[in-house]
Each structure stands twice: as C-alpha cells, then as structure tokens.
Amino acid sequence: MGRGGQSLARVAVIVRAGAVPLWWLGVLAAGIGFLIPGLTGRRIGGYAGAALFLVCAGVVALVRRRRYAARADGAPRAAKYDYLQDRAVTLRNWRRAHLWWLLGAFLLAAGASFALPIAGGLALAGAGAGLWLKSLWLGARERSDETLLWVRTDWAGTGRPTGEKVTGYRTTGIGAGDALPGGARRPRRR
Template sequence: MGRAGQSLVRVAVVVRAGAAPLWWLGVLAAGIGFLIPGLTGRRVGGYAGAALFLVCAAVVVLVRRRRYTGWADAATRAGKFDFLQDRAVTVRNWRRAHRWWLLGAFLAAVACSFAVPIAVGLALSGAGTGLWLKAGWLGRREERDEALLWVRTDWAGEGRPVGAQVKGYRTTGLGAGDAVPGGARRRR
C-alpha cells in the first residue's frame, strides 16, 4: 500500500509574499497623498508618515516572533512523499487571497490623505518593509540551522504560517524547492 504525502509551503515565502504589494501600494498612496494638500499639510503628513513607517516596520518584524522560533525549534524532517509547493504558486495564491484587503488598504490610505497626506501610505509601505525584514530574519535562521522551514498548505490557510491551525513545521535541506533561504527566487 502506498503512502500519501502532504503538500508543504515555505514559511519564508508566505511571509515575503505580501511585502512587495504592500510596499508598492504604500508608495503609490503616499505619492497620491503628496498631491493632495490635506487638512494638516504635507510637512506634518510627511513627518507623521515617517514615524508611522518606522513603527509599522518594527511592529511587523517583531510580532509573533516567539511563535516562529518555537515552531522552528520543534520542526520535524519532511517526509519522502511530501510535495513542496513552488514559490510562484505560493506568491500567486497569497496575492489572490488578499487582493481585496490590499485594494481596501490602498483606498483607505488615499482617502486618509485628505486629512493627513502621505502618512497612511508610508505606514502601508512600512508594513511591507517589515514583512521583507521578517523574511530576511527567517532566512538567516534557515541558513544558521541549514534547514528550510515548511508548513502544511492546509494549516497555513490564506497566508498565516503561525496561525491557530498550525500544529508544526517541517524541514528540508537548503537545496530543496525553488527559493533560497528567506524566500527570494533562486537564481539558476
């Protein structure tokens, strides 16, 4: 009787999938906000946006860090029959699942520019930067441990690699999959 494998998705790729859309939509919203004078003016909006950028990036990097390390420390080796999901599929699935949230965040950032220009757009960019930094942190941990972190696709849901459904991580060697440690595309 054959043994069935499970589909696994890279943890760092799921984290990194939202970084680029959030960053670019934030920059676009901040650019549109720069064109709108707003109630507080561009200078106040720019200073507030810079502060929000730093705060959002720091919060996103630090939130749930203990859960990531806990699951990584308790990770088991991936099975022989497990399927490793491609990076492009993971990114596409994440962006499809979150497209309405991204659109809503962009529209909210543009709408807030009528009160405080630039600020909310830079906060959105800060969140994207925080995701990118968190993926980099995961990549450094993967290189240190010489093991890539994977989670079952059904547990990760719609882009939550440390959500309530997650019951553990799996590991493979650094050569597995089509993404380098940290979730970036592997150069051929």
C-alpha cells in the same frame, strides 16, 4: 507516513508574499497623498508618515517571532512523499486570497491623505518593509540551522504560517525547493 504525502509551502515565502504589494501600494498611496495638500499640510503629513513607517516596519517585523521560533524548534524532516509547493504558486495563492484586503488598505491609505497627506501610504509601505525584514530574519535562521522551514498548506490556509491550526513546521535541506533562505527567488542555473 505512507505514500500519501502532504503539500508543503515555504514559511518565508508566505511571509514575504505581502511585502512587495504592500510596499508598492504604500508608495503609490504616498505619491497620491503628496498631490493632496490635506488638512494638516504636506510637511506634517510627511513627518507623521516617516514616524508611522518606522513604527509599522518595526512592529510587523517583530510581532509573532516567538511563535515562528517555537514551531521551528524541533521540527521534523519532511517525508519522502511530501510535495514542495513552488514559490510562484505560494505567492499567487497568497495574493489572490488577500486581493480585496490589499485594495481596501490602499483605498484607506489614499483616502487618509485628505486629512494627513502621505502618512497613510508610508504606514502601508512600512508594513511591507516589516514583512520583508521578517523574511530576512527567517532566512538568517534557516541559514544558521541549515534547514528550510515548510508548513502544510491545509494548515496555513490563506497565508497564515502561525495560525491556530499550525502546530509545527517541517524541514528540508537548504537546497530544496526553488527559493533561497528567506524566500527570495533562487537564481536559475544555466
């Protein structure tokens, strides 16, 4: 590759980008649902919500793991002139691209409280927890391989690190970029 490098975003950061907003919007929707008695009552809504939380967290954490692994296996090293996107930029881009989707999911979860209180919010929070668990899984893989996984930003589009355009990832050493394995913020050095 010549001097015209590619812009690369961390795979784990893209995965982790939705975890925090989904979690907090889910908790807020569950809190609103707690205030509404609903058709079924708070107790049934709470039990259903707990079950939905576990199911959503498990499904989101496990779905597409083979795709991540297939794209990571044998991934080439990033070129010298590739640009590594900052964690904050990746988070901001993902959240801006998904703002209306997040708002719609929140309204749906809060609106579902009129039928089944608390459950919709806990399902949304479970999806956020599942994304966080998936980022931890990616972080464990990055630590064991001692490489960080990156995806071209033009391939990932608005935050799909396993989309149809993505044919593979690039790798760097474990110290590259401003995020730890798994996408967490790297502590600042004093």
